[in-house]
Amino acid sequence: MHSSEEVDRAVRLCVYRRFLDHGTPPRVDQVADELGLPPAEAEGSFRRLEEGHVLVFEPGTLDVWMANPLSAVPTDFSVETPRGTYWANCVWDAFGVVAMLGGDGVASTHCPCCDEPMELGVESWELRPAEGVAHFAVPARHWWADIGYT
Amino acid sequence: MLAFRGEAHVERWCEARRIPQGAVFGLDQAWGLGREWYADKLSPEWHRATPEEAEATWARLGLTGDFWRLA
Numbered sequence: 001m002h003s004s005e006e007v008d009r010a011v012r013l014c015v016y017r018r019f020l021d022h023g024t025p026p027r028v029d030q031v032a033d034e035l036g037l038p039p040a041e042a043e044g045s046f047r048r049l050e051e052g053h054v055l056v057f058e059p060g061t062l063d064v065w066m067a068n069p070l071s072a073v074p075t076d077f078s079v080e081t082p083r084g085t086y087w088a089n090c091v092w093d094a095f096g097v098v099a100m101l102g103g104d105g106v107a108s109t110h111c112p113c114c115d116e117p118m119e120l121g122v123e124s125w126e127l128r129p130a131e132g133v134a135h136f137a138v139p140a141r142h143w144w145a146d147i148g149y150t
Numbered sequence: 151m152l153a154f155r156g157e158a159h160v161e162r163w164c165e166a167r168r169i170p171q172g173a174v175f176g177l178d179q180a181w182g183l184g185r186e187w188y189a190d191k192l193s194p195e196w197h198r199a200t201p202e203e204a205e206a207t208w209a210r211l212g213l214t215g216d217f218w219r220l221a
Contacts, residue, residue, distance in 0.1 A: 054198060095181045099184045099188045100189065111154050111155040113159035114155065130177055131156065132177050134174070134176070134179065135151065135152055135160045135163075135171070139219075140219065
């Protein structure tokens with residue numbers, strides 16, 4: 001592993017694999033240990049992945065908050081898949097967890113207006129019939145101004 | 151991006167928060183976003199979509215107009 005591109009690829013895959021295996025994302029030192037990287041190199045990669053909008057950290061830290069579509073903190077988007085049950089960041093990401101893990105799963109959320117539960121199932125890459133709509137409050141070009149609110 | 155039981159629920163929710171309504175679209179389109187955006191996320195070859203690729207993906211799903219422009 002030499003180029004920053006190769007390091008970033010290995011770090012990205014390591015973060016996602018561990019996140020999926022353990023249900024929580026790894027710390028940067030755990031990634032460095034697993035990949036045999038000097039700590040500074042792993043930290044540099046984490047920062048590049050943040051700048052590239054691949055990872056989102058808790059403010060002021062290198063602790064992963066989002067490795068989209070996965071969320072490290074509980075949300076109103078719980079996604080059950082054959083691989084495991086995970087938190088997603090929003091309904092796009094909830095479907096994204098299903099897609100990333102093979103196209104079968106159920107996303108559970110609530111209507112923010114009336115708090116009624118909603119179950120959105122996907123089977124063999126097909127969305128099961130479901131009543132509802134999706135809403136984006138923020139136009140696309142402003143999403144990354146505050147990725148926690150879109 | 152949130153899921154609502156219907157468009158009237160979006161309207162009520164936005165009114166209660168005094169925020170303008172954004173883009174409302176079908177759950178099938180939301181599933182399309184998840185599928186198109188993330189199906190290859192665990193591939194070593196995955197790369198973040200360029201703005202042009204992103205807009206093309208949204209257009210394929212019928213998500214067009216100023217709301218979906220990145221530039």
